[in-house]
Amino acid sequence: MTILQMQQEILRLKKQNDILILAHSYQGREVCEVADFTGDSYALACKAKTAVQSTVLMCGVRFMAEVVKILAPEKRVLLSDSGAGCPMAEQIDAEELAALKEKYPNALTVAYINTTAELKTLCDVCVTSSSAVKILKSVPEKEILFVPDINLGKYVAQKLPEKQFYFMHGGCPTHVRATGADVARARREHPEALLLAHPECRPEVWEQADYVGSTSGIMNFARESSAKEFIIATENSIAEHLQFECPEKRFYPLSKDFVCHNMKLTTLFHVYDCCTGGGEEIVLDEPTRSAAKKCLDRMIELGG
Numbered sequence: 001m002t003i004l005q006m007q008q009e010i011l012r013l014k015k016q017n018d019i020l021i022l023a024h025s026y027q028g029r030e031v032c033e034v035a036d037f038t039g040d041s042y043a044l045a046c047k048a049k050t051a052v053q054s055t056v057l058m059c060g061v062r063f064m065a066e067v068v069k070i071l072a073p074e075k076r077v078l079l080s081d082s083g084a085g086c087p088m089a090e091q092i093d094a095e096e097l098a099a100l101k102e103k104y105p106n107a108l109t110v111a112y113i114n115t116t117a118e119l120k121t122l123c124d125v126c127v128t129s130s131s132a133v134k135i136l137k138s139v140p141e142k143e144i145l146f147v148p149d150i151n152l153g154k155y156v157a158q159k160l161p162e163k164q165f166y167f168m169h170g171g172c173p174t175h176v177r178a179t180g181a182d183v184a185r186a187r188r189e190h191p192e193a194l195l196l197a198h199p200e201c202r203p204e205v206w207e208q209a210d211y212v213g214s215t216s217g218i219m220n221f222a223r224e225s226s227a228k229e230f231i232i233a234t235e236n237s238i239a240e241h242l243q244f245e246c247p248e249k250r251f252y253p254l255s256k257d258f259v260c261h262n263m264k265l266t267t268l269f270h271v272y273d274c275c276t277g278g279g280e281e282i283v284l285d286e287p288t289r290s291a292a293k294k295c296l297d298r299m300i301e302l303g304g
């Protein structure tokens with residue numbers, strides 16, 4: 001089969017088998033092209049709640065498929081590749097979080113959505129990169145225990161100086177590869193380009209950015225901007241998608257190492273396989289699911 005033939009077969013099969021295909025924007029183009037919806041983690045979570053299909057296939061990483069199952073338990077939820085986990089989601093377990101909560105008893109416990117379902121059961125509210133500032137600005141608590149991403153946490157903290165933040169030393173192994181030296185080199189090579197950065201980057205990267213936002217935020221900014229050149233400081237699929245969408249503009253990845261190998265595990269064949277009975281079905285026990293749902297419901301309520 002050619003790529004096109006496989007894509008056509010997937011489009012036929014997903015209709016026949018009542019499957020909604022969700023794809024995070026870090027997926028490759030051939031996967032995004034067969035998806036019903038592509039977006040950042042906040043938008044994917046909201047989409048899960050309104051899906052009408054009986055099966056939802058998540059082309060992304062495990063915590064994203066878990067979020068779908070938590071919010072839409074009546075659906076059959078598939079993860080395209082069992083090995084696709086987010087390493088950051090595994091950086092803190094329930095026992096370690098319990099110890100941190102004891103250390104900061106007055107703090108609101110805030111989980112980045114890149115966490116396991118089990119960890120979410122111990123948190124007060126979940127946030128994503130696109131919703132964190134808005135959500136934490138709206139809560140009455142002055143003290144915030146933010147896990148696991150210290151870079152995103154610091155970005156939010158400098159936007160909300162009235163709050164006291166406590167962090168752990170977690171972070172995305174892909175985003176931390178980019179450094180201030182990469183920014184200096186990219187600026188030298190592309191002096192006219194705007195730097196658009198994800199807040200999972202180190203502060204030395206996002207402090208120099210012309211725009212900081214989620215994957216969808218970066219894409220919307222670049223689409224709407226009158227500028228012609230952009231340095232993209234997040235996973236390299238974003239630069240590729242933008243280059244296809246806006247061929248009159250130029251998009252330069254900040255670093256060739258900006259590749260999330262977990263996101264890239266899903267191939268078009270995995271999608272085809274899931275449409276014909278394959279894939280891993282996400283199963284969560286009911287007490288975990290319903291306890292984890294509370295902080296996601298609060299995220300959607302406060303995030304709008």
Ligand code: 13P
Nearest residue numbers: 040041042128129214215
């Ligand atoms: P977004 O919410 O911006 O899509 O980020 C998810 C993620 O895993 C970034 O590395």
Ligand code: SF4
Nearest residue numbers: 086087088172174260
């Ligand atoms: Fe996780 Fe980083 Fe990959 Fe996002 S880019 S899924 S945070 S490892």
